Amino acid sequence: MxxxxxxxxxxxxxxxxxxxxxxxxxxxxxxxxxxxxxxxxxxxxxxxxxxxxxxxxxxxxxxxxxxxxxxxxxxxxxxxxxxxxxxxxxxxxxxxxxxxxxxxxxxxxxxxxxxxxxxxPEVYITAYLNLFMIGQLQAGQSVLLHGGGGGVNTAAIQICRILVPESQIMVTASTAKIERVKTLGAHLAIDYRQQDFATEVKAFTQERGADLILDHIGGAYLAKNQAALAVGGRLVVIGLMGGATAEINLGLLLVKRQRIIGSVLRAxxxxxxxxxxxxxxxxxxxxxxxxxxxxxxxxxxxxxxxxxxxxxxxxxxxxxxxxxxxxxxx
Ligand SMILES: NC(=O)c1ccc[n+]([C@@H]2O[C@H](COP(=O)([O-])OP(=O)(O)OC[C@H]3O[C@@H](n4cnc5c(N)ncnc54)[C@H](OP(=O)(O)O)[C@@H]3O)[C@@H](O)[C@H]2O)c1
Known part of the structure; x- marks a missing residue:
């Protein structure tokens, strides 16, 4: 063949x-x-x-x-x-x-x-598994999706719109993709090259933070993801485009009762x-x-x-x- x-x-x-x-x-x-x-x-x-x-x-x-x-x-x-x-x-x-x-x-x-x-199959199942089966996203909660123009995260925006239409969808994207992620359904689109996403998420959620973050950047975003996460928030790490290691603030993890979960579909x-x-x-x-x-x-x-x-x-x-x-x- x-x-x-x-x-x-x-x-x-x-x-x-x-x-x-x-x-x-x-x-x-x-x-x-x-x-x-x-x-x-x-x-x-x-x-x-x-x-x-x-x-x-x-x-x-x-x-x-x-x-x-x-x-x-x-x-x-x-x-x-x-x-x-x-x-x-x-x-x-x-x-x-x-x-x-x-x-x-x-x-x-x-x-x-x-x-x-x-x-x-790959991107919609990844999005469904990590947002709903693992991330336990509920109606009315807020979610932060990184790289909203990519395969997994265009799928993630779409299925959030359909399965939890009352949720607040916050998305990071590069400048050229900002308008398109808004059209697709993002309530907040953050230009990750120009803006600090943790600051923007806190402002948009009246300082509450995101209930769930779907992350594929890994090390480079760990500290900011933790800062952007609400009390009881879940950070689901599915990729390492920004490196595999980082220092973790266990104080914040404890006080805010955060959960960090690794997830991989292939294996x-x-x-x-x-x-x-x-x-x-x-x-x-x-x-x-x-x-x-x-x-x-x-x-x-x-x-x-x-x-x-x-x-x-x-x-x-x-x-x-x-x-x-x-x-x-x-
Ligand atoms: N664990 C699993 O089971 C699983 C399953 C499927 C995929 N994944 C992972 O999910 C990730 C996405 O896969 P994909 O196939 O959807 O790839 P993709 O279509 O290439 O999407 C990657 C996206 O990442 C964005 N990005 C790059 N650097 C960024 C940064 N610093 N901040 C925010 N966004 C950034 C890019 O946005 P711009 O173009 O706007 O820069 C791009 O839209 C990969 O890491 C992949 O390995 C994991």
Whole structure:
């Protein structure tokens, strides 16, 4: 099959369209004929050699797929050949065929195209899991989302608007993306390059602070995140774009009864990811079915132009998701 192969680790040019063996589905797995996949920030880190796949998973990049059921492994009863599916994979998405666990797949609603579907699983499940299942965001609370123009956080703004319409959504973004995050639904948009987000959050919430912060900057933002957090607030750390280490103010943690929680989707046990996928299907998928929720697609690249797609993400020119069309690869 055609797949994106890596000639070493490094800049986007290490990725090329090449050949890889057709994967055989194991027990509980489904082989999907991939029609589209999409680029996630983690792929760019894996490409540089800094984020290896979990043990036993494909070395091929790609964390999500949309396509058609092609072959079933032993024990799979939920799917039949030819069905349109989308879902999380722990690797292997940048290829004509990929393996997914049956419980990690979702039926693509009729109203949704393969390219739209490829932009759904990773970022909307990440947003749903961390805001609602882990972060326990409740109606009427306030939430701070960093990098509101990115894949995860455009999804996060949208699902907050839909699931907790009374919440106060505060977002940081770079100057060029401020107006777009407001249009998408942010009640407060903070230019993180010009403004101090902790000061802005405190002012907007009448000194109360945010009940929940979804953070992927890590070390560089820990102190400011703690300052911006309300009494009883939760800080869910899902990424480390600003470094992995920082000093923590335990006094503030104690007095304000703050909780800091680390969360990573890719390496979760199969059964846990199945439970999360099921919750997502119940709670969020109906909105895609009605097209009252739609992924924001910045651009679709053919798989052969994967290097340009990664360069676009690393230049942060995108708003929403960058999709790779695999249908045209063969
Ligand atoms: N733990 C998990 O399970 C999990 C799952 C999925 C994703 N993630 C993580 O979530 C993060 C986002 O992933 P993605 O695919 O959505 O990437 P993305 O589309 O590239 O989004 C990244 C965003 O970060 C923003 N950003 C960069 N520096 C910033 C700063 N100092 N302050 C505020 N925002 C800043 C960028 O905003 P500008 O362009 O405006 O500068 C960009 O919109 C990554 O770190 C990824 O690894 C974690």
């Amino acid at each position: 055609k797949a994106v192969v890596l000639n070493g680790f490094g800049a986007p040019a290490v990725m090329q369209l090449g050949e890889a063996p057709l994967p055989e589905p194991g027990r509980g797995q489904v082989r999907v004929r991939v029609m589209a996949t999409s680029v996630n920030r983690a792929d760019t880190v894996q490409r540089r050699g800094l984020y290896p796949p979990p043990a036993g998973e494909s070395e091929i990049l790609g964390l999500e797929v949309a396509g058609v059921v092609d072959a079933l492994g032993e024990g799979v009863k939920e799917w039949r050949g030819g069905e349109r599916v989308m879902g999380l994979v722990a690797g292997g998405g940048y290829a004509e065929y990929a393996l997914a666990y049956a419980g990690h797949l979702m039926a693509i609603p009729d109203a949704i195209t393969f390219e739209e579907a490829a932009a759904i 979760l046990p199969v059964a846990e990811k199945t439970a999360i996928t099921n919750a997502f299907v119940d709670r969020v998928l109906p909105h895609f079915r009605r097209r009252t929720l739609l992924p924001l697609i910045h651009k679709v690249y053919p798989l052969a132009e994967v290097a340009a797609a990664h360069a676009e993400m690393e230049a942060s020119r995108h708003f929403g998701k960058i999709v790779l069309s695999v249908a045209a690869a063969s």
